[in-house]
Amino acid sequence: MNFKHKYFFLFPGLFVLIGILIFPIIFVVRLSLSGWNSYNPGLDYIGLENYIRLFTDDPRFWESFFRLSFLSVTTVILQYVIGFALAHMVWKDIKFKRFFRVLFLVPMMTTPVIMTVIWRTFFHESLGPVNDLLSVFGVAPKWLTDPVIAKFTVIIVEVWQWTPFMFLLLLAGLLSLPKEPFLAAAIDGASPVRKFIYVTFPLMAPISIGAIIIRLIEASKIMDTVYVLTSGGPGTSTETSSFYIFIKGLREFQMGYAASMSFTYLIIMIISLTIIAKVLTKVLLKE
Amino acid sequence: MDLVANNLSYKPDDQYHLNEVSFNFKEGNLYTILGRTLSGKTTLLKTIAGLLTPDSGEIEFDGKNFLKVPVWERNVAMVYQQFINYPHLNVYENIAFPLKQRKMDQSIINDKVMDALKSVGLLGYEKRKIQELSGGQQQRVSLARSLVKNAKILLLDEPLVNLDYKLREQLREEFKNLFSKGLADETILIYSTTDPRETMELNGEVIVLDEGKVLQVGSAKEIFENPNSLKVAEISNDPPMNIIEAKISDNNIKFEGINLEAPQHLSKLTEDGLKIGLRSSDIELNENGQEFEVELAEISGSETLLHLKRGDTKIIVSIEEVLNFKIHDKVKINFKIDRAYAFNADGKLAASPFGGLNGQN
Numbered sequence: 001m002n003f004k005h006k007y008f009f010l011f012p013g014l015f016v017l018i019g020i021l022i023f024p025i026i027f028v029v030r031l032s033l034s035g036w037n038s039y040n041p042g043l044d045y046i047g048l049e050n051y052i053r054l055f056t057d058d059p060r061f062w063e064s065f066f067r068l069s070f071l072s073v074t075t076v077i078l079q080y081v082i083g084f085a086l087a088h089m090v091w092k093d094i095k096f097k098r099f100f101r102v103l104f105l106v107p108m109m110t111t112p113v114i115m116t117v118i119w120r121t122f123f124h125e126s127l128g129p130v131n132d133l134l135s136v137f138g139v140a141p142k143w144l145t146d147p148v149i150a151k152f153t154v155i156i157v158e159v160w161q162w163t164p165f166m167f168l169l170l171l172a173g174l175l176s177l178p179k180e181p182f183l184a185a186a187i188d189g190a191s192p193v194r195k196f197i198y199v200t201f202p203l204m205a206p207i208s209i210g211a212i213i214i215r216l217i218e219a220s221k222i223m224d225t226v227y228v229l230t231s232g233g234p235g236t237s238t239e240t241s242s243f244y245i246f247i248k249g250l251r252e253f254q255m256g257y258a259a260s261m262s263f264t265y266l267i268i269m270i271i272s273l274t275i276i277a278k279v280l281t282k283v284l285l286k287e
Numbered sequence: 288m289d290l291v292a293n294n295l296s297y298k299p300d301d302q303y304h305l306n307e308v309s310f311n312f313k314e315g316n317l318y319t320i321l322g323r324t325l326s327g328k329t330t331l332l333k334t335i336a337g338l339l340t341p342d343s344g345e346i347e348f349d350g351k352n353f354l355k356v357p358v359w360e361r362n363v364a365m366v367y368q369q370f371i372n373y374p375h376l377n378v379y380e381n382i383a384f385p386l387k388q389r390k391m392d393q394s395i396i397n398d399k400v401m402d403a404l405k406s407v408g409l410l411g412y413e414k415r416k417i418q419e420l421s422g423g424q425q426q427r428v429s430l431a432r433s434l435v436k437n438a439k440i441l442l443l444d445e446p447l448v449n450l451d452y453k454l455r456e457q458l459r460e461e462f463k464n465l466f467s468k469g470l471a472d473e474t475i476l477i478y479s480t481t482d483p484r485e486t487m488e489l490n491g492e493v494i495v496l497d498e499g500k501v502l503q504v505g506s507a508k509e510i511f512e513n514p515n516s517l518k519v520a521e522i523s524n525d526p527p528m529n530i531i532e533a534k535i536s537d538n539n540i541k542f543e544g545i546n547l548e549a550p551q552h553l554s555k556l557t558e559d560g561l562k563i564g565l566r567s568s569d570i571e572l573n574e575n576g577q578e579f580e581v582e583l584a585e586i587s588g589s590e591t592l593l594h595l596k597r598g599d600t601k602i603i604v605s606i607e608e609v610l611n612f613k614i615h616d617k618v619k620i621n622f623k624i625d626r627a628y629a630f631n632a633d634g635k636l637a638a639s640p641f642g643g644l645n646g647q648n
Contacts, residue, residue, distance in 0.1 A: 184365075187336055187337075199373065199375075
């Protein structure tokens with residue numbers, strides 16, 4: 001099996017990998033050590049200056065990061081709970097099962113940006129139908145301009161948009177479960193509720209972990225929803241990391257600084273997702 | 288507490304899975320449901336367990352309408368032919384599962400689980416994962432799980448069928464011990480099987496089921512000695528009983544040019560269309576016997592099964608030793624005709640060497 005040209009066959013794959021992953025990462029690292037901005041576009045070398053600024057003099061980045069953590073964890077938990085409930089519902093033999101299965105997937109098939117524009121119209125404080133309905137009760141929440149409520153508006157839109165994806169993964173998981181343990185559990189005296197707690201949920205643990213991690217990675221990139229819905233406002237109250245990096249890099253053209261933020265963000269995400277995956281595995285799989 | 292069923296019928300497609308099945312099972316007894324695959328055995332057990340609802344008929348247990356009781360409140364235990372356990376739990380947790388559902392004390396659970404582990408010979412395996420066990424061990428776990436509950440009704444659905452020969456022998460022996468040394472006197476034990484040998488060994492009350500219908504009910508001995516019809520004779524013998532179309536006249540049984548003197552219990556039968564039934568073990572090789580041609584010889588364990596042919600008559604002979612035959616070899620056999628059964632044209636028992644007539648004994 002040891003022949004001369006074996007590395008030659010690895011080359012196409014390696015070439016693509018270098019082109020789209022390894023080079024960009026190395027370039028970002030190099031960029032982060034430069035002062036590239038609109039006045040001074042060029043790969044000069046300023047050492048760790050950008051990182052020192054990020055860690056000592058930029059509370060806005062860290063605020064946006066913790067906001068992002070809150071938003072992504074909350075949306076993913078909600079998506080998981082709702083997605084599981086919906087999947088469980090259409091897993092059993094109910095009427096119009098196929099209809100509901102398709103219906104629940106519809107949000108995922110829509111274009112997120114366009115749907116967010118529609119949601120923005122929905123939640124418009126003086127013209128939107130939501131407040132129009134709520135005016136019956138004499139309330140008119142500031143869906144998009146209150147710093148606290150705006151966060152929940154983002155959460156609602158995110159959950160609506162991405163629960164179907166969770167639903168899809170969990171339904172596939174439920175359908176792949178062996179039927180036998182459920183027969184055994186019924187005979188062993190487990191009521192439907194206990195059957196869910198002691199059989200369905202533990203059997204679904206590996207799939208749940210996968211689904212949650214996939215969604216967490218996706219959710220930690222929340223950007224389009226915020227961009228269209230609130231533009232990070234009011235103030236910076238719905239600004240997320242990716243949105244802030246986008247502002248710094250592609251609006252203010254502080255490329256060097258944005259690169260250092262991106263790289264820091266990447267490292268933090270890798271570490272925290274690894275920890276989350278480990279913890280979930282420990283808790284759900286008891287391993 | 289009796290388990291009584293009246294006219295249970297279940298017909299999910301164009302075939303009856305259960306057809307007017309009635310029975311009266313008494314506590315402290317072992318019942319064996321004997322039938323071929325697809326005869327409705329599993330359907331019947333699932334109906335008792337509550338996993339299926341029959342189209343019509345009723346089940347009563349302890350004077351209550353059992354069909355109204357949800358599965359998880361029925362106090363039934365079941366062992367399936369596919370070794371069903373909980374894949375996400377270890378051996379100990381698997382066995383403890385039914386007890387946990389009853390919210391028992393941890394220390395009581397522990398004692399019971401250990402007892403059950405001991406009775407199925409799996410002490411020391413508590414921490415093992417189910418997937419790490421062999422098929423036989425997995426089936427023991429599910430047996431332990433069903434024993435630990437002290438259920439009033441214990442259902443065993445062909446528990447040995449998916450095991451290899453050695454293990455089957457061994458577990459069958461263990462079953463016998465378990466059953467005889469007293470599952471509590473108030474348990475109703477229902478065991479389904481396709482294997483007549485298992486039925487005879489377990490020696491309980493036998494219900495012969497075919498196409499969802501009960502064909503005969505009786506002790507293992509009764510079924511063996513006086514099968515009430517051709518069908519029962521086929522189902523309750525492995526290999527199935529040989530059926531030979533013959534004529535009886537002048538005290539002679541005649542078929543394929545063979546003339547055998549009719550034994551006393553067959554001599555009075557003269558009607559047309561008689562079929563003579565003879566077990567494969569009641570035919571022996573004999574130098575002075577009738578000549579047949581070998582169609583197939585299969586060796587199973589320490590037995591040789593000879594499929595023989597003469598004219599249109601095909602028979603199977605089982606010989607208690609390993610012999611080698613070639614196809615188209617000629618062999619000479621002797622019929623132990625005094626052990627022959629006779630069935631009349633519509634398949635009912637006409638005469639049996641054990642004295643039963645029409646199976647009404």
